[in-house]
Amino acid sequence: MINYSYTILIPLIPLVIFVFTGLLGMKWKPLVSGIIGTVGVGISFFLSLFTAYEYFFATATGSAYHTIIPVNMLWLSFTHTLQIHMGVLLDPISVMMIVVVTTISFMAHLYSIGYMKGERGFQRYYSFLSLFTFSMLGVVLATNIFQIYIFWELVGASSFLLIGFYYDKPSAVAAAKKAFIVTRFADLGFLIGILILSYYTGTFDFSKLLQPGTHLFAGLAGVSFLGLSGITWAMALIFMGAAGKSAMFPLHIWLPDAMEGPTPVSALIHAATMVVAGVFLVARLFPIYHFQAPDVLIFIGYVGGFTSLIAAIIAMTQFDIKRVLAYSTLSQIGYMMVALGVSGYGGEAGLGYMASMFHLFTHAMFKALLFLGAGSIIHTIHSNFMKDMGGLRKYMPITHFTFLAACLAISGIPPFAGFFSKDEILAAAFESNKLLFYVEYITAGLTSFYIFRLYFNIFWGKDPEYKHKPHEAPLNMTIPLIFLGLGSTFGGFVPFHKLVTSDMKPFTTVTHWGIMLPSVGIGLLGLAVAWVLYKKENDLPDKISKKLGILYTSTYHKFYIDEIYLFVTKKIIFNYIARPIAWFDHNIVDGFMIGVGTVTVKISYKIKKFQSGELQQYAFVFVAGVIMLALFILYSLGYH
Amino acid sequence: MIQGISIYHFLIVSTLMFFIGIAGFIIRQNLITILLSVELILNSVVINFLVFNRYLYPDQLQGHFFALFIIGVAAAEASVAIALIINIYRRIHNIESDNVNEMKY
């Protein structure tokens, strides 16, 4: 058993770098801050790998893993019972997550040195990246739910800063605001959920909350509100926070717009790490969901399924490659939520939990790869749109092959990483919820179709008129691509069922041939359809979209969800709620305050004259007062 | 204690003296005259202390000592007041109380 207290360094190194780069960065050469940030995150990366090795392979031998809390210090002590700690908690999912976060972060740092070269605010960019890495690691390693909440908000803030990195671009500013407001609105639910939960259980601590069969929730049993029990409300509200961060329907509207940020940021934050924080949160609280609020868990499953289907459909019609990837992210996160929703606890029943974490892991690899690949394409083409691309396989071989690996991974073609995790999810869904299984099955086909539509449009087809010849990205951008390409190709062979399970005990999986073969089949079917439609330039896609008519246009406009939001907020909330309140505030509340001020000023001007400065007048008033006081005391109080 | 003279005689005299002092304080404009009025008021109070001591509690000297202290305070007060008056005179060449109203607001 080794001492794990060095793990505190993993989040602290990015914090220190953030502070120094943020304060002093402007004095350095841009490249210096990039190298410092990359090296720092690199150290965190190797520490995480070392921790994972120690935790999974060196110490535990096939038996259950234990939760280890190497660092836990008192941070705020309000009262004897209300105390907030900060610390580091190591268990299978947090160890898995620090590896994912530091890996992708390291790749994004390295990649950004090339991608962001010559941008204004290079140092600012790196300090924000470090801030994000620090906060995300804080979420992952949190020992209590309050610590998660603090870092959760920090993650949201750094996401806001990075989406709005190009703050002189109005669309980026609007996207940053949108992301912040939507997630903040969701976090309101999260906070209320935390408050309900901790009020009745009297603790924030995961080590107490997560024990199966704990009696902490006895206090919540008798509480009910609107026909649902208190714990159901609490957990549903906490899921609201998770849904906001993970962009579940109907809070998903911010994520496609968040693609306004620099592409490595999209890869790091809006594909691989931050958006899966919601999945992580549900997984972290999984014992509570499973034992105390199973209804919420089912609800989570349906939300995830609906989101994955809708997002996959929308992704098929988009032309902006980053938006396709954004909707694809939504869809994949939906998969993870479905897996959690259908999961049981312990052993074979916990397959869904394991599959969700597995998919989180593989998805981080291949989605980060897709984004970084898209980034290097955008870097040379200077456009986000498919119509400006085509035939790029000749010019960018490394990008082409790594991108292809990621596409195969996300489509679930063996032996690429996504095949294994998606297969586990489908198996878990098949066993507990047939409806969700069919939804996810169809979505798998759609996924394969839209991703290969993207692939063929970019790398095949005929060349458009390039202004200058596209070229392969520089070495520091291709190294991350190659690394992640290897991860996407071979990541599926990590034996997750032995490492990350719901009850921390390893179990053995059986191969579900009955599910595996059809799922590969539908993946290949999607690929084939995309091949026919997009491999060679032809007019078939246009014909089909014309035939679908209204169905196509509404999908192209993302089912008008943004417009519905705008209608609800602008037309209804602003006009019928905000305006009357504003009127009340301006006229009644402010009016009262201004009135008080005005009256005071007027009165003081009037009574100013009493201060005449005449000594004798004062003396006379003084004497008169004394005489009156004497009279009062003598005759009215009866001393005489 | 004076045969034939009651405590009331003394008290009436000191009362009148006190209110003459107050009247002077109010009527006069010159700061030095105001100071004179204050001295009158203090003196009448001293008389009161002594009379109460002599007529009501002749076995002790409390009134006597208070009278002593009042004289001491009066001396202090007079010295500070005169210093102020001289300073004011230096600034405005005049010691009328009407003119000393710079700080009224």
Place this chain on the structure above:
Amino acid sequence: MNVFMFYLLSFIILTFSVLTITSRKMLRATIYLLFVLVATSGLYFLLNYQFLAAVQLTLYAGGIVVLIIFSILLTSHISQRFKKPEPWKLWMGIIAFIVGSVLVSWTLLSHNFIKNPGMKSTPVDMHLIGNQLLGLGKNGYVLSFEVISILLLAAMITAIVIAKKEKNQKSDTL
């Protein structure tokens, strides 16, 4: 004899008090005050407080009045006459005088002062005064004595600070 002296002294006190505040020449007013103070010390003699009477004569008559005369000489012309008081001030003063003195006299006269019959009157000799002034026990006034001494010191310093000439102040009067 004592009765006569009392009435004589009272008459002097009241007359010169009134003259002090009514005189329109400042130096005269000060001299009238001097008469009042001397007559008051006569009252103290009548009450058998010889020490206090002496203090009154030296400190008030000899000290304060001389101080005031000096300040008058510094700040005014001897022959200067005050201007007449404004009528509203005059009436304010008269009203305060009448109302106040009537109220207080009437209250005094209607109150019955009771003397404790068993009390012996102590002779007031210097020895006793000195002992009590610096005494620590019952009838000791050392605390007040110290307070007064500090007050006097503070007053002295204040007077010096206030009255001293500022360095950059151009003075054409003193």
